[in-house]
Amino acid sequence: MPELPEVETTKSxxxxxxxxxxxxxxxxxxxxxxxxIPSDLATLAQGATIVSIERRAKYLLFHTSAGTVIGHLxxxxxxxxxxxxxxxxxxxxxxxxMADGTLLRYHDPRRFGAILWAGDNWAEHPTILALGxxxxxxxxxxxxxxxxxxxxxxxxxxxxxxxxIVVGVGNIYANEALFMAGVRPKRAAKRVTRAEAYRLxxxxxxxxxxxxxxxxxTLKDFVNSDGQPGYFAQQLMVYGRDGEPCIxxxxxxxxxxxxxxxxxxxxxxxx
DNA sequence: AACGGCACCTGGTCGC
DNA sequence: TGCGACCAGGTGCCGT
Numbered sequence: 094m095p096e097l098p099e100v101e102t103t104k105s106x107x108x109x110x111x112x113x114x115x116x117x118x119x120x121x122x123x124x125x126x127x128x129x130i131p132s133d134l135a136t137l138a139q140g141a142t143i144v145s146i147e148r149r150a151k152y153l154l155f156h157t158s159a160g161t162v163i164g165h166l167x168x169x170x171x172x173x174x175x176x177x178x179x180x181x182x183x184x185x186x187x188x189x190x191m192a193d194g195t196l197l198r199y200h201d202p203r204r205f206g207a208i209l210w211a212g213d214n215w216a217e218h219p220t221i222l223a224l225g226x227x228x229x230x231x232x233x234x235x236x237x238x239x240x241x242x243x244x245x246x247x248x249x250x251x252x253x254x255x256x257x258i259v260v261g262v263g264n265i266y267a268n269e270a271l272f273m274a275g276v277r278p279k280r281a282a283k284r285v286t287r288a289e290a291y292r293l294x295x296x297x298x299x300x301x302x303x304x305x306x307x308x309x310x311t312l313k314d315f316v317n318s319d320g321q322p323g324y325f326a327q328q329l330m331v332y333g334r335d336g337e338p339c340i341x342x343x344x345x346x347x348x349x350x351x352x353x354x355x356x357x358x359x360x361x362x363x364x
Numbered sequence: 365a366a367c368g369g370c371a372c373c374t375g376g377t378c379g380c
Numbered sequence: 381t382g383c384g385a386c387c388a389g390g391t392g393c394c395g396t
Contacts (some may be wrong), residue, residue: 095390168373168389168391169388203372203373204373205372205391220392246366266389309389311389312389314389353368354388355387369394370395371391371392375388377385377386377387378386379383379384379386
């Protein structure tokens with residue numbers, strides 16, 4: 094999926110087209126996503142006005158005058174603003190048509206995404222309740238991350254990808270941040286020093302910030318709300334580069350699998 | 365409680 | 381050209 098930068102890119106792309114507008118109709122063509130799209134979603138939201146669109150972790154929150162719709166892009170989802178007359182493509186599962194003719198299409202080949210109704214108390218929704226701090230929140234400090242690593246035997250890479258610790262860090266940016274901080278992905282979290290935790294926190298914030306300015310990373314099918322790819326893939330230092338030389342020291346980058354996810358690191362720069 | 369592994373689903377790529 | 385194996389941006393749930 095879309096990790097945090099791709100969701101942020103999607104949000105900032107669609108928000109200006111939708112905020113302040115009235116929902117004319119929601120059309121669901123395929124409700125079988127990660128969880129079924131509620132069958133009464135269209136009825137509940139019809140006629141409501143979209144007040145604001147917010148990103149929380151990798152979720153998109155559509156705050157309407159009738160309640161909040163929670164969206165998630167899963168591994169392969171995207172949302173784009175489209176012309177009403179353009180043909181619907183395969184895997185376009187949902188259409189949101191506004192009163193002024195603006196059309197949003199939700200596209201998700203693997204259907205790992207979700208569209209849920211949260212009513213008025215969206216903050217109490219279990220999926221939102223379980224989330225840790227945003228990486229850009231002042232709560233997410235080096236000291237916070239260091240304390241979170243104490244007594245944890247899981248690999249540090251798994252820890253920074255754990256949503257209860259910090260949200261938004263997926264496989265690509267976990268690899269990149271660990272390289273930037275000089276820490277091997279498989280190291281037990283409790284073996285990370287305070288200085289390393291501080292560096293890692295900075296690296297996470299840094300890589301996510303840069304990726305957002307580049308419109309996110311497109312490996313295969315991520316497109317922004319205009320249907321354009323993100324350009325951060327050109328700046329990836331380790332992800333997808335196993336067997337190639339380290340950009341810092343020239344050592345051959347290695348691949349290990351952690352929790353089923355490809356993890357690439359430099360054996361020389363990362364200890 | 366913490367942790368590793370698996371499942372969900374489609375499609376692209378690679379080797380034979 | 382065809383076919384099967386394997387891999388992919390996430391995350392909830394299962395058993396140990």
